[in-house]
Amino acid sequence: MASNGKSRRPIRADKRYSSTTRRSTATSGRKATPIKSRTKAKPPVQKRKARRARRKSSGGGGIIGFFARILRWFFGLIWSVFWKLGVAFAVVIVGWVAYTATSLPPSSEVVDGRARGSLTFLDRDSQVFAWRGDQFGGVITADTVSPNLKNAIVATEDRRFYSHLGVSPRGIASAIRINLSEGRGALDGHGGSTITQQTAKLLCLGRPYDPGTGMTEAEYEADCRRTTLQRKIYEAIYAMAMEAKYSKDEILTIYMNRAYLGSGTRGFQAASERYFGKSASDVNAAEAAMLAGLLKAPTRYAPTSNLQRSQDRANVIVGLMEEQGYLTTAEAQNARQRPAQLSEAAEERAGGYFADWVMDTVPSFLGAETTEDVIINSTFDPAMQKKAEEALQHIFKTKVSEESKAQAAIVVMSADGAVRAMVGGRKTKVSGAFNRATQALRQTGSAFKPFVYAAALDAGYSPYAMITDEPMTINVPGSGPWSPRNYSRNFAGRVNLETALKNSLNIPAVKVSEAVGRENVRRIARGFGIHNGLDDGPAVALGTSETTLLEMTAAYAGFLNGGSAVTPYGLTQLKLMGDNEPLMGQPGGIGNRIIAQSAAEELNWMLYKVVEEGTGRRAKLSDRPVAGKTGTTQSNRDAWFVGFTGDYVTGVWMGYDDNTPLKGVTGGGLPAEIWHEVMARISEGTPVTQLPMSQPTEPQQYQNQPALQQPQTRQQTPNPVGTAERVLNDVLGNIFGRN
Template sequence: MPVRDEAVPEQRQGRLLRPLVKWLAVAAIWAVIALGGLVAWYGATLPDVDLAAAPTRQPSIRVLAADGRELATVGEYYGQAVAVADLPPALPKAVIATEDRRFYDHFGFDLIGIGRALVANLRAGTVVQGGSTITQQAAKNLFLTPERSLKRKFQEVLLALWLEQKFSKDQILAIYLNRAYFGAGAYGVDAAARKFFDRPATKVTTYQAAMLAGLLKAPSRDNPISNPEAAQARTREVIARMIEVGYLTPADAKAALAQGEAASSIRRQPQIGRYFVDWVIAQIGQYAIAPDRDLLVRTTLDPSLQTLAEERVDKVLASGPAVESGVAQAAVVVLAPDGAVRAMVGGQDYWKSPFNRAASAYRQPGSAFKPIVYLAGLEAGLKPDSRFEDAPVRVAGWQPRNFTGRYRGNVTLTQAMAESINTVAVRVGEYAGAERIVDVARRLGVTADLRVTPSLSLGTSEISLVELTGAYASLANGGFGVWPYGIESIHDASGRALYVRSGSGLGRVLAPADAAAVTAMLVQAVKSGTGRAANFGRPIAGKTGTSQNFRDAWFVGFSADLVAGVWVGNDDDTPMKSVTGGGLPAQLWRGIMAAAHAKLPDRPLPSLTQPPAAAPQPVVEEPREARAGKAHEPSLWDRLMRVFGG
């Protein structure tokens, strides 16, 4: 009987395994070569570490109100660089509990964390967890772009490994915290703490620390300025995770939540004056050129008055009369008599439409332009008691009519202004000449394109609200020219002054007697004329304006302390339903000005404290056709004396 060879199966098995081992070895070698090739390839295209780590960022502009309150930060906002040792312990713990629980245990690339995130995402059917470590995120923030690709991810891992060899864990965490984006333009944890809580990162509470940590996931969506409710909900999630990890006891967490939410530790100042901020920022280049420096811009805006104006605009536009009359938009400008802008509302809702109707919209002012026409008439020799016929008039084939359709016969300039009589304004314009009217407007700061036509006297040339209000400021201050302005000073981050407003404006542009005469006419307009709805029991003067077919309605007026202009209408030029300047605009003007003057003493109008004008002259009836469009220039001496107050 033959002997069975027991070694045969083993030899056969060995012959089968040897090729498998061989090919596995070959595959491993090629895998190593391929990995080495990837490392070499992607490593060769890594960014220059020294250049990438250098501090590079766009400068920011912080805009402050007159009282120092921050109105807005435009651009990237950075705080001070902080070390982990300088922060309250709750802050790094909150970040680690939320972003990378194994931060102090891994080598920059966490296989366990990736596996855990993969399982969680598969169970949820969507991405609910990320596998990137804090070190990887620090590498991405320092060196890489937001691009999503295999190449960038591989480079991120390589740079993370390099960071782990180069820096300690606390240094890596500090790099991450100082570079991360926290929302609302704030880069770095210190900037975020100052932005949201008005304190440095070294002084935040446990609740605030948890909120900052929660912002890292969705900074634009969940920051406490844009979405306070979402920020608070996310904070509660972070505190729950801190309990899970053992960084907080349930009792400490409960105390932190109670203290934080009860103390309203979120900085909740509403954003106001956004139209004004845009207007100011657009002018910075005219005063200071510092493209590589952070800027601090101090402005003239009064936050209380701005809030009041915005609230009144919202209230009026939401009212029944406005809705029924088809009024969709409004704009408001409030100036000091020297031209400083105290409030500016460019529309109903900045976030829906940032177009500034107070500064950038040019609309027909209608009769609100008449004070400029009457000033030209006074400079041509007329007086407040000069008389003209309120009767049908025709100029070069054009026949304007009064709003009421009625005619009053022989009236004074004061009566004509108060009742906003169109025929008399046209006659005054023809007497003075269109060129003189344009000259007066230019002296008052009007830069708009004024068409030299007979209808100029009725305000048919478009003008901006801020310019027309600035023109009225010259009447309010007794005849001195102003440019509406919003910037008081500009400094860089080191405190060096780049611009500080100085000087007293344009000097005298109106004779005191002329400024007083037109002011007295405008006093009558609010006492007994078309502007009665604006009267709130103080010494004030003002004028209504309504453009053709009720497309625009205005009221512009002043007290001794403030000059304000109001416009209402529609962006698409749709006519309103019988809305005049004496209606909604005058009511809105009165609501703002009455509240603004609530704590101010009564003061007489400055123009009316000037010496009285000369005695009125007799009736003047110009030869209409012969004088049409012809300017009557006074002598050089007369012009000099009117300008400089003789």
């Protein structure tokens, strides 16, 4: 059928033809151009089918397909924009890290970041017994530290330390998950920090401590430990900068030297020396695990605080080391069966009161506020300290009620004032505690009377000089009549000075004080080291003035050494760590002569009779002579015994901190028994040294003479202190009489 060119039949014919017919037509040479030209605005069938298939597979058409196309367009837009921002952000981070890395100092300059220094105390044999301040044992490196310790730290704190770039996204995500599951904020609690991040925090992100800011060191450290989102970002940047600047081992070295590990120790070297008495290069697996376990909570897990808790924590670390292949099963089992133990010095924690006292006697810039590492050689004797503590505990355990709040203090010293042991209270494993031996001012009671009799003997009176124990009244200006009484409320009549002292009679002591002059008594007491305000009234003879146990013990040391003043001391030499030349030498020792040697020897004999026959009999030792004096204050608020053998002087005080009266306790009771227990332990197995005492002869010449007659003439060693006053007193005595 012919076509005029206006009809659309060819298109309709195409629709009627089968696909086979069309293909045969095409192969027969018929041209397809007319069809192409007629279907120019529409896609081919195959393309339409492919497009419909794609739409169907991607959500198809309709509403779903519409929104799918919108989402594809939206995410495409985001990607096209944010990949550029991501690249820009990465460039900024890299630049920030690179800039920070260039500002970091060499690793060797930041291993010791302490603001305070340390004090290390050595005993009389140059062995360490106490520490104060921030201890730093010296630099320990990743190469020189024990492999056990290096592995324990990595296994505990950051098992991927040697593979990450300073931060661990996996660790942070895990920490956030744990914090949220435990009901805390995302950044509260577990931090997911790597060792590098922890080191960045120890460095306070490069901000050193500046006292000029007004912050204390503790406040500064607390501020460095704050956890906020902004600070975590800075911490991550600083950590990556450290990774760029330092090697892994350099970072670990900084960490090992700056970490706080309890008991004032900074760094693993100091901690190893503090707890185990050895270098961090020598610790075994059990000791390494205990040290690494301190990183979590150094105060809580410090072995000096609770050894069992510290050992339990160490077992956890041993398990981690075994799990990660640092220990074999046999090695781990051995570490569990042989847990780390404290060194003897760390276990004893001896000398806390002594170390605190010595630290207070040095200038603050070398003591509590030092920025240097100071070594102090001392007079301390750990064996004596232990025996003194054991003696105190024995008496309180066996003779004092468990409910009693009574306290006691002990000082042991040599005749030259060198303090060997000091107990400042019933709790002995302390530091920074109230020291009743050096800080408590208490009335001395009859323990003061030897100064009265020292004045009489030095003025020429004999121990056999007679005095009458009888009622007496003295008119005290401003106070009115004062009538002293004996503890027994009885009167002994005519007695000699030796008897009056050994029975601790009050009225004879007052009479002797008045006879020789109160000022002479005060002068001699001050000369022997009783520096606190002494009463100027007649009651001074009965020990109404206050002083410390340390001062009283030092004063009695003056009797033992023959009558010379003593300044108690504990420090023998102070120097900076690493220096050979000392900055300070011994600050105390024997000083000026206060009474004649002959008077001191006679006084010692009188004090010997106090222990042999008088109020101090409970202090008597079975194998050597003892001299001493009891003291009990008004209403039994204080009880004393101060005495000496030929080698050592020991003072004991007992009472309540709030001045509550002691029940049934006098100086001749529990204090004398404590003294006996201390000195029996200290003297055991040592050779006997005789007391430097002298018994006067021919007491009969005094029996029938009036009391306190003109003193006999004696050869006296010149006393440069108070000689003029004594001569004037003798002259006045000749004029007005001595009775």
